[in-house]
Amino acid sequence: MSEIRPWRTIVRRQSRQIMVGSVPVGGDAPITVQTMTNTPTEDAVATIDQIRRCEDAGADLIRVSCPDVPSTAALGKIVKASRIPIIADIHFHYKRALEAADAGAACLRINPGNIGSADRVAEVVRAAKANGCAIRIGVNGGSLERHLLEKYGEPCPEALVESALDHIKLLQDHDFHEYKVAVKASDVFLAVSAYMGLAEAVDCPLHLGITEAGGLIGGTVKSAIGIGNLLWAGIGDTLRVSLSAEPEEEVRVGFEILKSLGLRTRGVRVVSCPSCARQGFDVIRTVEALEARLQHIKTPISLSVLGCVVNGPGEARETDIGLTGGGNGKHMVYLSGVTDHTVQSEEMLDHIVALVEAKAAEMEAAADAAAAAKVGEPAE
Numbered sequence: 001m002s003e004i005r006p007w008r009t010i011v012r013r014q015s016r017q018i019m020v021g022s023v024p025v026g027g028d029a030p031i032t033v034q035t036m037t038n039t040p041t042e043d044a045v046a047t048i049d050q051i052r053r054c055e056d057a058g059a060d061l062i063r064v065s066c067p068d069v070p071s072t073a074a075l076g077k078i079v080k081a082s083r084i085p086i087i088a089d090i091h092f093h094y095k096r097a098l099e100a101a102d103a104g105a106a107c108l109r110i111n112p113g114n115i116g117s118a119d120r121v122a123e124v125v126r127a128a129k130a131n132g133c134a135i136r137i138g139v140n141g142g143s144l145e146r147h148l149l150e151k152y153g154e155p156c157p158e159a160l161v162e163s164a165l166d167h168i169k170l171l172q173d174h175d176f177h178e179y180k181v182a183v184k185a186s187d188v189f190l191a192v193s194a195y196m197g198l199a200e201a202v203d204c205p206l207h208l209g210i211t212e213a214g215g216l217i218g219g220t221v222k223s224a225i226g227i228g229n230l231l232w233a234g235i236g237d238t239l240r241v242s243l244s245a246e247p248e249e250e251v252r253v254g255f256e257i258l259k260s261l262g263l264r265t266r267g268v269r270v271v272s273c274p275s276c277a278r279q280g281f282d283v284i285r286t287v288e289a290l291e292a293r294l295q296h297i298k299t300p301i302s303l304s305v306l307g308c309v310v311n312g313p314g315e316a317r318e319t320d321i322g323l324t325g326g327g328n329g330k331h332m333v334y335l336s337g338v339t340d341h342t343v344q345s346e347e348m349l350d351h352i353v354a355l356v357e358a359k360a361a362e363m364e365a366a367a368d369a370a371a372a373a374k375v376g377e378p379a380e
Contacts, residue, residue, distance in 0.1 A: 008262060012234045015205045018178045020134045021085025021106030023060055025180060025238050026205030031231070031263055032238040033254035034061035035247035036089065041078070042070035048081045050247060055083050057251040058266050058298070061238065063087040063109060072099035079104035087136065094120040101127040107134040111143075111167060118170075125174040134178045137167045140211055141185030141194075155185065160194035161201060168202065180204055180238065184211035188226040195230050205237035212242060219243040220253050224260075231261055252295075265300035268356060271315050272305040279307025280325025281345055293353050299360040303352070304334075313339075321355050323348070 003009050017027030025032055035054055039046040041064050051062055066072050066088045079086050087107040088100030094115040097108050101124075108128060115121065128135055141155040144163055152159040160183040171179055183198050185191040191210050199206060210226040213219035223241045230236050241253045258264035270291060275283035287305055294303075302319035306312035309324055312332070316322025322334030329345040333355070343351045 010232060010234055010261060010263065013199055013206075013236075014203070015237055016203050018134050018180060018205055020061055020087070020180075023085050023106075025134075029237070031236060031258060032060035033058060033251055033258070033264075034063060034087070034238060034240045035059055035250040035254075036063040036065070036240065037247060040071075041065055042068075042074045044074040044077045044081075047074070047078055051078070051082050051084075053248050054251055057248040057295075058255055059084055059247075059251045061085050061087060061107075062247075063089050063240075064105075065089040066096045066100050067091070067093075068096070069099070072096055072103055075100055075103035075105065090115070094124055097124045098127045101131040101133045104131070105133060107136055109136040109138050111138055114143075121170050122174055125171060125176045128178070129176065134180065135171060135176065136207055137164060137171070137179055137181045138207075139163045139167065139181070139183045141187065141190055142211070155187075155190060157190060157193040157197050160185065160190070161197045164198055165201065168204070177204075180207050182207040182209060184209045184242075186210065186212040188222055188229075191226050192229050195235055196233070199235045206235060208236040208239040209242055214244060216243055216245040216249060219245070223253065224257055228257055228261065231257070231263060266298055267300065268294045268297050269300070269302045270305060271302065271319060273307055273311065275307050278310065278325075280327060280329075280331055281307060281348065283307040283325070286349065289349055290352060293349070294356055297356060297360050299363050301356060301359055301363070303356060305352075320359055321352065323352055 015026040017024050017029060023032060037047050037050050039050050041047055047064065054062055062084055064078060064086055066075060075088065085106035087109055088105035089109045090097045090100065092114055097110060100108060115124065139160050141160060144155055144159055148159045148163055164181050164183050181198065181204055183194040188210055195206060208227050208230055210223045213222045227239055239254055241250045243250050255264060255266050259269050270287060272287045273283055283305060304315040304319040304322040306315055307325040312324030316324060316334035317337040320336060324332045326332055330342050331348060332339055333341050333343055
């Protein structure tokens with residue numbers, strides 16, 4: 001193995017690639033982050049406003065619930081306004097799937113087994129094919145088919161996988177292969193085991209998630225353990241962090257999980273200490289303020305914020321910009337791992353924000369120049 005740090009290598013499962021609108025999912029495409037709106041879909045203005053906030057947070061895809069006719073009637077306007085592909089969430093009513101496909105949804109989230117007869121499944125597949133829609137099969141530990149609960153006695157990995165394979169067959173019987181699959185559960189052990197089993201059984205892209213994970217803190221922890229475990233094993237092509245929190249928070253947590261494993265590099269990656277009596281400034285409040293003020297940065301940049309010189313210099317050597325607390329309100333700033341200058345406490349926040357913004361602009365300009373030079377290269 002030729003990697004400099006082989007212990008960091010993640011070998012992704014080889015899945016086939018599908019397209020969700022303009023976004024590739026699976027294969028060697030980046031692992032996508034998605035979320036779901038919680039506004040009434042028939043209120044197109046409120047839904048579009050929420051989608052815009054999720055786009056700004058970095059969402060690659062977004063799901064919109066379509067439980068009734070007013071929802072699918074508004075979907076066309078929502079699709080046209082969205083900069084990212086829309087996934088229509090459908091349960092039970094197959095006609096909503098037909099309407100959503102006609103309205104421009106890039107993907108239909110369905111359980112083929114709960115939308116009715118084989119004829120109805122065939123209608124949905126025809127609509128998906130006609131409109132270039134992908135389909136996401138969504139198996140959930142909380143809504144398994146009765147015959148599987150009777151067979152296995154309870155939701156278990158084998159039951160979730162069997163449900164997924166049954167649903168896949170319904171689509172394959174109609175020669176439809178543009179699908180991805182989720183086998184979610186609120187129990188981390190159940191979900192992870194089911195995904196691992198499904199990953200061995202199929203070659204389609206997998207949508208990861210720990211469903212009904214909980215609030216912002218508890219749900220983030222559960223999702224990081226479950227989704228992180230799978231990603232580390234190379235499993236997963238797209239993900240949603242399911243939180244009782246605003247959808248923008250789901251997107252941010254999803255990116256933080258990917259960033260922690262080196263799988264995506266969007267925005268500022270903060271390395272910071274938990275603070276102690278040695279700190280030269282209020283680390284907790286400083287990090288909170290910096291994270292809030294730097295949310296607009298999309299360029300991947302690393303920033304270390306440590307309160308004292310015990311670990312500060314060492315961490316700063318590994319980051320683009322570093323801040324280490326010193327005595328008498330005078331703190332050391334590192335640029336590209338090298339000590340550069342000091343800053344006083346009262347100027348520190350504004351100064352670090354300005355440095356990050358300047359570094360991001362510099363990196364973006366360099367990337368644009370490189371891209372322009374590549375376009376101008378003569379063909380081989």
